[in-house]
Amino acid sequence: MIFKRKIYDEILSWKKNSRGRTALLIEGARRVGKSTITEEFGRNEYRSYLLIDFSMANARLKNIFNNHLTDIDEFFLLLQAQTNTRLYRRDSLVIFDEIQKFPRAREAIKALVADGRYDFIETGSLISIRENVENILIPSEEHSIRMYPMDFEEFAQACGEKPLLDYIKECFEKKTEAEPGLHRKAMLLLKQYMIVGGMPQSVSAYLDGSKSFHDADSAKREILSLYRKDIHKASIRYRTKILQMYDGIPGYLSKHEKKVDVGDIDAGARTNGLADAFFWLSDSMIANECFACSDPSVGLSLNENRTSVKCYMGDTGLLLSHTFSEKEIEDGEIYKKLVNDRLSINKGMFFENLVAQMLTAKGYELFFYTHYSEEKHRNDMEIDFLISNGSKTNFKVSPIEVKSSKNYSTTSLLDFKKRFRERTDRSFVIHPKNLKIENGIAYIPIYMTWLL
Numbered sequence: 001m002i003f004k005r006k007i008y009d010e011i012l013s014w015k016k017n018s019r020g021r022t023a024l025l026i027e028g029a030r031r032v033g034k035s036t037i038t039e040e041f042g043r044n045e046y047r048s049y050l051l052i053d054f055s056m057a058n059a060r061l062k063n064i065f066n067n068h069l070t071d072i073d074e075f076f077l078l079l080q081a082q083t084n085t086r087l088y089r090r091d092s093l094v095i096f097d098e099i100q101k102f103p104r105a106r107e108a109i110k111a112l113v114a115d116g117r118y119d120f121i122e123t124g125s126l127i128s129i130r131e132n133v134e135n136i137l138i139p140s141e142e143h144s145i146r147m148y149p150m151d152f153e154e155f156a157q158a159c160g161e162k163p164l165l166d167y168i169k170e171c172f173e174k175k176t177e178a179e180p181g182l183h184r185k186a187m188l189l190l191k192q193y194m195i196v197g198g199m200p201q202s203v204s205a206y207l208d209g210s211k212s213f214h215d216a217d218s219a220k221r222e223i224l225s226l227y228r229k230d231i232h233k234a235s236i237r238y239r240t241k242i243l244q245m246y247d248g249i250p251g252y253l254s255k256h257e258k259k260v261d262v263g264d265i266d267a268g269a270r271t272n273g274l275a276d277a278f279f280w281l282s283d284s285m286i287a288n289e290c291f292a293c294s295d296p297s298v299g300l301s302l303n304e305n306r307t308s309v310k311c312y313m314g315d316t317g318l319l320l321s322h323t324f325s326e327k328e329i330e331d332g333e334i335y336k337k338l339v340n341d342r343l344s345i346n347k348g349m350f351f352e353n354l355v356a357q358m359l360t361a362k363g364y365e366l367f368f369y370t371h372y373s374e375e376k377h378r379n380d381m382e383i384d385f386l387i388s389n390g391s392k393t394n395f396k397v398s399p400i401e402v403k404s405s406k407n408y409s410t411t412s413l414l415d416f417k418k419r420f421r422e423r424t425d426r427s428f429v430i431h432p433k434n435l436k437i438e439n440g441i442a443y444i445p446i447y448m449t450w451l452l
Contacts, residue, residue, distance in 0.1 A: 001204040002040060003158050005033065007147050011041050014143055015119065020090065023109045023120035023139070025099075027127050028147035029285035029314055030230065031223045033200040034123040035097050037147070042093040046119070049093040050085040054102040065104050072115045089117045099124040100132040107136040114141070126230070128283050146285070148361040149198030149315040152450045156189055158203055164189065172444070172451045177434040183445065187432060190447040191339050194354050197317015199223055213335045220321040227286055234280055241277035249287065249311055250323040253349035257370070257382070258310050278309065288312045288356050290366035293386055296397045296420055300367045300388050310368060312356040319353050341432070351404035351446060352384060355430055358449040359385060359400075369399070369416070381412045381419075387452070389425055396425035402446075403431040413441065428452070 007026075014024045028034045035053070042049025052061065061082055068075045080087055087094070099106050099122040112120060122142070126132055150158070156165050168186055171178045178186065195213055196206045202219040209215030231242050245260070252260050281287040292308035293300050313319035323346065324334055337343035338350070356366055364387045371381035385400040397420070401413050410429060417424050417440070429443045436443045 001200075001208065002036065003033075003150065003154060003200055003203065005037055005147075005150070005154060007037060007145070008041065010145055011037070011121070012045070014145075015045060018119075018143065020116050020119055021113070022141050022143045023113050023122060025127070025142045025144040026121065026123045026147050027144060027285065028123070028125060029149070030125050030226055031199055031201050032147050032149055032285070034147055035095075036200065038093075038095045038097070038121050038123055041121075042095060046093045047088045047091040048086055049095060050079070050083055050087060051095040051097055052083070052105075053097040054105060055098040057102065062102060062104070065102070065108055069108055069111060072111065076117070087118055093119045093121060096120065096122045097124075100126050103132055103134075103136045107139065110137070110139040110141055113139070126280070126284050128279075148285075149317075149357070150200060150203060151198060151358060151361045152190065152193050152447060155193045155196070155198055155203060158207065159189065159192070161189060168448060169451065171435060172448050175435065175437055175442075177436060178445070180434075183434050186447045187445065188339065190445075194316050194350055195320055195335060195338060197315045197320070198357075199315055199317065202317055213332065214330075216317070217321050217326070217329060220318050221326065224318060224322055227284075230284065231280075235276075238274075238276040238280065241274055242280050245274075245277055245281060245311065246286065249313055250319065250346075250349075252311055253319075253353060254346060257379070258349065258352065260309050260311050278311075281311065285314050288314055288360045288366060290356060290368055290385070293367040293369050296367075296369055296386055296423065300365065300386060300397065308370075310356075310366075312353045312366075314357065314360075316350055316354040316357055320350065348402075348404040351430075351432075352402045354446065355385065355400070355402050355449055359387065359452070362450065362452065371419075381415050383412060383416050395423060397423055398425045398428060400428045400430060403429060406431070406433055410441065414439075 011024065026034050026038065039049070039051060042051070064075060064078045064082060068078055076087065096105050106122060109120060109122065153165055164182065164186060167182060168178070196202055196216045197220060199220065201223065202216045205219040206212065206216040227246070231239065231246060234242055252258060278289060282289050290310040290312060313322065328334060334343065338347065359366060367386045369383040369386055370379045373380040383399045384402045387398050387400065389396045399413055399416050401410065413427055413429065417427055427441045429441055430446050430449055431443060432446060433443065435445060435448065
């Protein structure tokens with residue numbers, strides 16, 4: 001099943017503006033749809049396309065890169081013969097899929113782009129891992145974009161809910177609450193998205209299986225198994241720590257503060273000693289990192305604290321299947337509790353993970369803020385997410401609190417606004433209730449998060 005993806009327009013913009021001067025590098029987690037979208041783009045926008053999947057490329061194909069790049073004419077002649085594909089000058093696309101499996105091809109991009117006769121797209125995960133860039137010259141002729149799981153808008157469109165999306169947009173733009181019946185419908189759709197997730201394989205299984213959560217769960221478990229196999233191929237220097245962190249994500253997120261406890265991974269270790277493991281999970285886009293910001297009045301990334309980090313799953317549907325065993329959800333009771341707001345223990349972590357996923361897909365880096373009170377001997381201020389306006393001259397930050405229940409306090413948000421009033425822009429509470437604006441705070445239903 002082919003889904004409409006927003007990244008298609010980004011690729012189209014690259015083709016129009018690049019005019020062969022750069023290759024496009026698409027990074028994304030395994031099974032996020034990179035190969036599908038590039039093949040679709042090749043079919044629609046070029047006279048012909050050639051796809052080389054380096055996870056399956058044979059030795060003869062790799063030898064063309066190793067031995068014939070000094071003669072570009074011969075290189076392309078052999079490539080066309082080996083793949084039985086005809087290429088047309090300035091009207092063909094060459095796709096290097098899973099480029100991290102064969103770094104020599106990535107290094108060749110410099111010469112191939114300079115030749116100028118075809119367009120090139122590279123796709124891959126773990127692009128920046130040390131083993132995948134060692135001893136190669138990274139081409140400067142790359143334009144890089146990231147591909148994420150399907151967002152709520154893409155999921156809703158796949159479910160045939162375009163009119164509901166238009167209505168949600170209208171309510172958000174006009175700052176008016178949704179009609180109660182449509183609000184309930186939008187929340188039900190959001191919960192379906194939270195359970196199924198945005199991995200195309202899972203969405204396809206869900207829709208093909210007459211909206212079966214069990215079919216979606218089977219597809220997600222295949223992806224989780226693939227991730228585990230990838231981890232086992234990581235460098236032995238940090239493989240065990242990556243596996244511990246990966247397995248521990250549901251546990252971290254079920255805690256009140258949701259932060260990674262370094263001691264649980266390596267007794268006596270410092271977070272800096274786990275940098276490779278954190279980087280691996282982030283670079284693979286299996287996880288979204290969220291760092292503490294020590295001083296949001298100046299800037300976020302400039303004041304991040306890398307000794308305090310939250311680790312969210314890149315896809316909330318995968319998190320659900322990662323959290324519960326097949327046996328636990330076999331009878332559908334977990335799904336019923338989520339849909340009917342009766343999952344009291346874990347619901348908050350799924351809501352927060354989903355917001356992290358939506359903000360990441362919008363291009364935001366993730367930061368959070370806590371303030372420790374010496375007088376009270378505890379944190380007296382906790383803000384789930386901070387997003388900035390990106391300005392260097394008039395920096396403003398927007399605090400976001402995520403609430404999964406209908407009854408909650410906004411004490412931390414009000415204290416934050418008071419303490420950092422000069423630098424605070426809009427303030428948000430993301431919750432399951434309808435939209436309202438009150439005391440300078442925008443309370444928005446979680447299904448509107450993608451519109452921020």
